Amino acid sequence: MKTAVIICVGIVLAIALAVAFKSTGVIETKSIIAENTKEKNDDKKGKKKKKDKDKEASGKNEEDQPSGVSIVKSWDVPKELTELSALSYIDEQRFATVQDELGSIFIYNTAQNKIEKEIPFAGKGDYEGLALVGNDAFVLRADGVIFEVKNYRSGKSKAIEHQTHLNRKNDTEGFCYDKAGNRLLVAIKGPESGDKDFKGIYAFDLSSRKMAKEPVYKIDLNHAVFEDVKSKDLNSNMQPSAISIHPKTGDIYITEATKPKLLVMDRTGNIKSLKKLSSSDFNQPEGITFSPDGRMYISNEGNKKPGNILELEAI
Numbered sequence: 664m665k666t667a668v669i670i671c672v673g674i675v676l677a678i679a680l681a682v683a684f685k686s687t688g689v690i691e692t693k694s695i696i697a698e699n700t701k702e703k704n705d706d707k708k709g710k711k712k713k714k715d716k717d718k719e720a721s722g723k724n725e726e727d728q729p730s731g732v733s734i735v736k737s738w739d740v741p742k743e744l745t746e747l748s749a750l751s752y753i754d755e756q757r758f759a760t761v762q763d764e765l766g767s768i769f770i771y772n773t774a775q776n777k778i779e780k781e782i783p784f785a786g787k788g789d790y791e792g793l794a795l796v797g798n799d800a801f802v803l804r805a806d807g808v809i810f811e812v813k814n815y816r817s818g819k820s821k822a823i824e825h826q827t828h829l830n831r832k833n834d835t836e837g838f839c840y841d842k843a844g845n846r847l848l849v850a851i852k853g854p855e856s857g858d859k860d861f862k863g864i865y866a867f868d869l870s871s872r873k874m875a876k877e878p879v880y881k882i883d884l885n886h887a888v889f890e891d892v893k894s895k896d897l898n899s900n901m902q903p904s905a906i907s908i909h910p911k912t913g914d915i916y917i918t919e920a921t922k923p924k925l926l927v928m929d930r931t932g933n934i935k936s937l938k939k940l941s942s943s944d945f946n947q948p949e950g951i952t953f954s955p956d957g958r959m960y961i962s963n964e965g966n967k968k969p970g971n972i973l974e975l976e977a978i
Contacts, residue, residue: 862884907951
């Protein structure tokens with residue numbers, strides 16, 4: 664009987680030791696797996712941190728890289744002009760502009776940082792361009808309609824509407840006075856009706872008050888200058904938001920707001936250069952104008968930040 668008890672105790676001890684050994688092995692295995700998992704996670708975190716550091720070292724994203732355009736002065740405009748969509752130089756302290764939802768021309772004084780005058784000319788709409796011709800102002804709506812406001816600073820003139828063959832699909836945004844040609848130039852942001860390889864710049868003759876159906880300039884969307892910004896959709900290579908003519912050289916300057924950039928063409932329409940603009944400085948460039956001595960100004964719509972007007976060094 665005593666022998667049987669000893670044998671039973673031995674069996675129980677053996678089973679207990681086996682169970683303990685197995686449990687230790689499981690714990691050790693789990694520990695090893697956990698350590699390996701932790702090492703992998705730490706490695707992933709380390710790689711992510713390295714990528715983040717590399718990103719910080721190289722700047723932000725490509726569109727936020729320095730644009731090579733030097734800003735001389737900057738004016739944040741009043742809240743009423745947050746969505747300013749066009750810009751025309753008047754004098755050293757004043758610009759004329761439009762806000763793309765209201766049928767009014769605003770005279771903005773940079774020295775006093777205030778709106779001197781609001782000049783209503785039509786009801787609400789999508790107004791994208793402004794050109795001053797002597798005492799008269801012309802405003803472009805996105806559907807191709809041009810509003811003529813005679814003696815605009817008197818505030819008493821009612822606008823005359825001029826229809827063109829361009830429409831909302833063309834999305835007309837670029838607009839400026841071409842003094843040498845006695846005409847207004849209209850650059851379309853949207854696609855051409857019959858050809859996707861170019862975007863036209865059309866002329867509205869100031870003598871006849873008519874627009875020619877053929878463009879006077881064509882922006883070649885396949886040009887080598889767009890190599891670094893090309894898209895599968897050719898229409899996205901350049902989407903003009905504003906246009907102006909340099910008073911000294913006659914070169915044509917065209918901005919894009921979607922992916923900020925500045926295109927320069929010569930007087931004959933040959934492309935000279937393309938500059939990508941930093942989106943941190945150029946939130947949404949919708950207006951461009953020159954002073955008589957050739958100083959360049961670009962206006963940006965605001966969103967979280969105020970809209971602004973920037974004076975830039977000559978390009």
